[in-house]
Amino acid sequence: MTHFVNFTVNGEHYALDVPPYYTLLRLLRDRLVLTGTKNGCSAGECGACTVLLDGAPVNSCLVLAPEIDGHDIVTVEGLAHDSQLDPLQETMIELGGTQCGFCTPGILIAARALLDRSPNPSEDDIRLSLVGNLCRCTGYTRIVAAVQEAAHRGRAA
Incomplete structure (x- = not known):
């Protein structure tokens, strides 16, 4: 069936x-x-x-x-539109928020959901939104920085 x-x-x-x-x-x-x-x-x-x-x-x-x-x-x-990467994708690349990249798609989606509902998240907000996404390579510091930078660019746009 x-x-x-x-x-x-x-x-x-x-x-x-x-x-x-x-x-x-x-x-x-x-x-x-x-x-x-x-x-x-x-x-x-x-x-x-x-x-x-x-x-x-x-x-x-x-x-x-x-x-x-x-x-x-x-x-x-x-996330990308008309061959233009989402700002989160750009900042993850620029700030080295990826290493092996296996967790990156899930992290990008979780971060996009956060930024869609809260365009100015605190570091704690970002870390909380990523709690369900495990990364064994980066230590999250650069991931959090990339989300912060994407939020900043979104506010500046």
Whole structure:
């Protein structure tokens, strides 16, 4: 038995049949070939699979694909527009907020959700918003600096 779902990913509409056990993560990676969203733990512990579901960050490994009917999803691929990187992507590159890069898509999505709801976050706000995103390489200092700089550029624009 499958479920028919209508949904939007990065502004593009989809209508698909999905098995009841399929996760949003698997749907994104296997069916839509949006591989920026990473499978780190499959248990909602690492944040590598974070996407925006109707503007809120969620672990896509914990969302069943039939639950996305009628919803809007944004993945890391959806942050850039017209070949222009999101300011968060730019500052992460400029300030060295990435090392291996595996956690970066989830961190970018969590940070984008924060900046969308709070354009002037404190360092504590940034750190709190990234609590569910594990990074084993950077130590978070440069990640936090990149989010702060993106917020500053957003205010200056």
